[in-house]
Amino acid sequence: MRAKRKAPVRSPSAQRVKATATYEIAEAAKLLGTHRNTVRRWLKDGLRPLDNRRPILIHGTDLKAFLAMRREGRRHRCGPGEFFCFKCRVPRRPLGGMADLHPRTDKVIALVGLCERCETAMHRTVRHADLPKLAAILDLGPMAPERLNECSDAKANGDFKEG
Ligand SMILES: [Zn+2]
Structure with a gap:
């Protein structure tokens, strides 16, 4: 009989993620057996949310891709550039x-x-x-935000007046 214990998870199973589904943070965390804060950290690390609205939704495709990237990324270290x-x-x-x-x-x-x-x-x-x-x-x-501001300022300060 196999005890139902948490196996040491090497990487959360991306297999369980459905490419056609969208997940809230809590749902994604539960599905992958990880903590919600971990999913939040992923969002900061480049996992793409569906849009900017709340609650944050993550598309299954993006989640799968992100998990695959993390797995690969650990194997291959990227050089500086x-x-x-x-x-x-x-x-x-x-x-x-x-x-x-x-x-x-x-x-x-x-x-x-x-x-x-x-x-x-x-x-x-x-x-x-x-x-x-x-x-x-x-x-x-x-x-660079500063540069963008400079541009719009330059425009505003230019001879842009009418009549
Ligand atoms: Zn390529």
């Missing part, structure tokens, strides 16, 4: 050495680049503090 490509299943440099910045929280920023080999979008979460280092090896753009 590399991203993990889902499709190639290895770390890759982004196309043209370019990555776009998408702020997530006060502390972290998501970087998005295209795989130089297959042009699949690749995501990576980095700390603000690491940006100067990354800027030295990658061409980061297009958004």
